[in-house]
Amino acid sequence: MDPEILFEDPYLVAAYKPGGWLVHRSSIDHHETRFLLQHLRDLVGCHLYPIHRLDKPTSGVILFAKSSQVAARAQAELASESSVKAYVAVCRGWCPEEGVIDYPLPPVSDFKHQRKRPKADQPRQPALTRFRRLDTTELPYAVDRYPSSRYSLVEIELETGRRHQIRRHFKHIHHPLIGCPKYGKSVHNRFFAEQFGCARLLLHAHRLELNHPATGERLCIYAPPRGCFASMLETLGWVLPAR
Template sequence: MNNEPKIIFEDDQLLAAYKPEGWLVHRSEIDRYENRILLQYLRDLCGQYLYPVHRLDKPTSGVIIFGKSGEIAAQLQRQLESDNSVKKYLAVCRGHCLEQGFIDYPLPPVADFKHQRKRPRAELPRQPAITLYRRLDTIELPYEVDKYPTSRYSLVEIQLKTGRRHQIRRHFKHLHHPLIGCPKYGKSSHNRFFAQQFGIERLLLHAIQLEINHPIMEKRLTINSTPKGNFLELIEKLKWDDHFRKSESKS
């Protein structure tokens, strides 16, 4: 199945694209052998140097934006770190979560390197982290995955108010509703069930919408990115597809 990056919107100042799961936004020592690098792919595709504005974790898919100059990228970055932007995600979690929620739970930095992991967790300063969510739909499947005869799951729309590393996955683990397909913060029994039953071997987290003010023109940009591949197939199979647009768009 073709699941390559795709340009969603482009003008003289910025470029927005769809990032597939499994791709790095830029090269990193954390995963030095990965050769699927979104930044280089898009630079080759548009024939122009691009500047990163924000990031999506490797297993997360969805919409991401780049500046075409360092100044534009810095301006967009400031906006994404303020209340002038909207960042929405779509996710599948274990259990039937509340209809809506406000998660205000500070998080310590993620320790990626060995010298960071040597420090006791108690010494790592916690940073403010706020996540909003809204339950879109639920399902109860007639399979015994844990200790219950059936298994419940929720489709959730999530909005980030801060941007901490792995924030959504860590916050939903804190709620005891871990995201499906996450090996680090999820639950292995449910991850295996989705792999065996639906062929899902990815994190079910997708950046579905990014809303910003255009850095030059006086207009609001709303950039949408529909889930693709087996994430989309799962949503359609569970009859959850009426909750979001089926085509990528910007306005």
């Protein structure tokens, strides 16, 4: 799937980022050739400034500004309590119906010289994640050590934006996300790849709300999952909340 522009005005561009695309060039992945920022610049014909980020395997709504001044104001809006950054994800097990994960996280180091730093030199940062369970399923397959396997569809809202926060927090509460090779469980990841043809991280940024940094109007951008994620939801009879 290619990226798609979801919203554009003289100040902002919101786009759908497919899973597997980097937002911009990075030394983390020297071999990647798909960069969302460059792709969108070619489409809109002007320089764009990232306002926030989505990890490479995460799909969904992402916002850019057409000037550095608007980008700074938009970042302040996204950091305010009035903004909403909502995701949908599939996790192992039946997680609680709703909850708040308040668990400080140490920084994640992507570069080799940073990884050499002792963990004691990397203080934990406050991290807060809210979630509510949307649906559950129990499948008649012995994926792990039980005769059947349970999974939950959850909607998640971030109060803070630490790197890999959602994946790390759901691992912390023993409900790791499906499709995550780093913080998940490989047997469940393989099961979803084989059973549903979905060999990706099942985490999607489906809704972004903020006050427009230039006009002050309320801006709500919504994009449901696509591709194998959408097909898997349909197969399981799971329906996302109305926008």
